[in-house]
Amino acid sequence: MTKSLYIKTYGCQMNVYDSARMADVLAPLGFVPVEVPDEADMVILNTCHIREKAAEKVYSELGRLRRLKQARSHGGADMILAVAGCVAQAEGAEIARRAPYVDMVFGPQAYHRLPEMVARAGRAGGAVLDTDFPPEAKFDHLPAGSGQGVNAFLTVQEGCDKFCTFCVVPYTRGAEFSRPVADVLAEARHLADAGAREVMLLGQNVNAYHGLVEGKEDWGLGDLIRGVAAVDGIERVRYTTSYPAEVDAALIAAHREVPELMPFLHLPVQSGSDRVLAAMNRRHTADQYRRLADRLRQARPDLALASDFIVGFPGESDTDFQATLDLVTDVGFAQAYSFKYSPRPGTPAPMMDAQVPEPVKSQRLATLQDLLAEQQRHFNDTCVGLTLTVLLDRPGRHPGQLVGRSPYMQAVHVDAAAAEVGAIVEVRIDAALANSLGGTVVGSPDGGRAAPGDGTRQVA
Ligand code: SF4
Numbered sequence: 001m002t003k004s005l006y007i008k009t010y011g012c013q014m015n016v017y018d019s020a021r022m023a024d025v026l027a028p029l030g031f032v033p034v035e036v037p038d039e040a041d042m043v044i045l046n047t048c049h050i051r052e053k054a055a056e057k058v059y060s061e062l063g064r065l066r067r068l069k070q071a072r073s074h075g076g077a078d079m080i081l082a083v084a085g086c087v088a089q090a091e092g093a094e095i096a097r098r099a100p101y102v103d104m105v106f107g108p109q110a111y112h113r114l115p116e117m118v119a120r121a122g123r124a125g126g127a128v129l130d131t132d133f134p135p136e137a138k139f140d141h142l143p144a145g146s147g148q149g150v151n152a153f154l155t156v157q158e159g160c161d162k163f164c165t166f167c168v169v170p171y172t173r174g175a176e177f178s179r180p181v182a183d184v185l186a187e188a189r190h191l192a193d194a195g196a197r198e199v200m201l202l203g204q205n206v207n208a209y210h211g212l213v214e215g216k217e218d219w220g221l222g223d224l225i226r227g228v229a230a231v232d233g234i235e236r237v238r239y240t241t242s243y244p245a246e247v248d249a250a251l252i253a254a255h256r257e258v259p260e261l262m263p264f265l266h267l268p269v270q271s272g273s274d275r276v277l278a279a280m281n282r283r284h285t286a287d288q289y290r291r292l293a294d295r296l297r298q299a300r301p302d303l304a305l306a307s308d309f310i311v312g313f314p315g316e317s318d319t320d321f322q323a324t325l326d327l328v329t330d331v332g333f334a335q336a337y338s339f340k341y342s343p344r345p346g347t348p349a350p351m352m353d354a355q356v357p358e359p360v361k362s363q364r365l366a367t368l369q370d371l372l373a374e375q376q377r378h379f380n381d382t383c384v385g386l387t388l389t390v391l392l393d394r395p396g397r398h399p400g401q402l403v404g405r406s407p408y409m410q411a412v413h414v415d416a417a418a419a420e421v422g423a424i425v426e427v428r429i430d431a432a433l434a435n436s437l438g439g440t441v442v443g444s445p446d447g448g449r450a451a452p453g454d455g456t457r458q459v460a
Contacts, residue, residue, distance in 0.1 A: 011048020157203025192233030222250030272327030312361030
């Protein structure tokens with residue numbers, strides 16, 4: 001019998017991947033994904049603990065779902081309500097206590113056991129709780145995925161051992177773990193067979209990837225990128241999230257030598273002040289980051305960099321903040337995410353002295369975002385007149401329009417037939433907006449790939 005499954009996904013691409021795999025695990029039980037929760041037989045909130053007040057937001061969403069559940073027949077017994085992901089991992093039994101109508105609470109390392117949990121939820125008097133970091137590898141127990149379309153995510157690494165003082169990931173996702181090379185390549189082949197042309201390799205700290213080949217040879221991320229790029233049908237490879245202190249020579253060489261590796265890298269720096277970086281436990285200095293950016297651009301001259309910034313970290317002075325602005329000016333970014341520091345329960349930074357007042361954080365954030373927006377705008381402007389390869393991946397807002405991605409991760413709008421979704425086309429860029437580009441298709445579908453080191457792109 002067919003049952004409907006609604007998954008609400010919060011947070012990062014790894015959660016998007018996990019949600020797709022949860023749907024794969026539940027498919028043999030007859031669960032079919034739906035777009036709205038109203039009539040769903042099972043609702044999963046796949047949560048993220050990165051943002052401020054994440055747990056409170058989950059509880060307020062649960063309040064809404066409780067009303068939905070109560071309105072259903074049999075007092076809601078026909079609807080399974082589950083909380084998954086990092087908030088589930090961090091809060092555990094507290095969710096069952098505060099929201100006793102929740103049927104299942106499970107962490108990111110447990111969702112391969114969903115069929116067993118569903119069976120237990122039918123029998124249990126209270127919530128089924130599974131927030132262990134189990135000894136068996138989750139990935140060994142997942143079925144082959146159903147495919148994700150033209151752009152696919154592929155988790156290759158999980159967890160983090162770096163313990164940045166502001167971050168909850170080491171506590172919610174556990175220690176660093178890499179999937180074996182053979183498993184990653186098999187999944188890449190499966191995704192390609194299902195229509196993927198671009199694959200994003202995912203890891204909380206993807207640079208920590210070390211996968212075994214036949215139990216011995218240890219492949220780093222650079223080797224893995226070469227392996228995935230060699231899979232038939234995969235035309236583009238990207239990876240995220242990077243930890244600067246673990247970018248090695250083999251990875252830089254991959255940027256130089258692998259044409260399928262796109263010339264766009266999200267490389268979070270967080271601050272330009274060595275004092276703040278040390279307090280964050282980041283294990284790199286501002287100048288080491290500058291030199292790394294130089295080495296990457298020597299390997300791939302058109303490389304566009306993106307980054308993450310936290311302003312107002314405890315102890316950040318005006319001088320420290322100026323050092324961040326200096327780093328941004330020196331390096332030049334095509335895109336960036338920037339946030340005011342906000343405390344995460346269970347991490348060391350909230351206990352630090354000299355918490356920065358909110359008005360100061362707001363002022364600094366506005367200043368930084370002005371600079372970053374100017375750099376992004378400049379980067380987009382310098383694309384006008386260039387011909388870029390674009391992977392068309394979805395319909396646009398207007399009839400007859402498609403949207404795709406440039407090698408540099410920009411959204412590109414073109415006039416093209418719906419049948420062209422999935423094609424890689426040559427697009428002459430005619431216009432630049434703050435967050436996207438517009439252009440004209442000038443090359444036949446699959447007209448080519450970005451060439452390494454073609455040198456047409458420079459940032460600020
Ligand atoms: S490296 Fe990234 S995931 Fe790991 S603790 Fe630092 S910010 Fe969190």
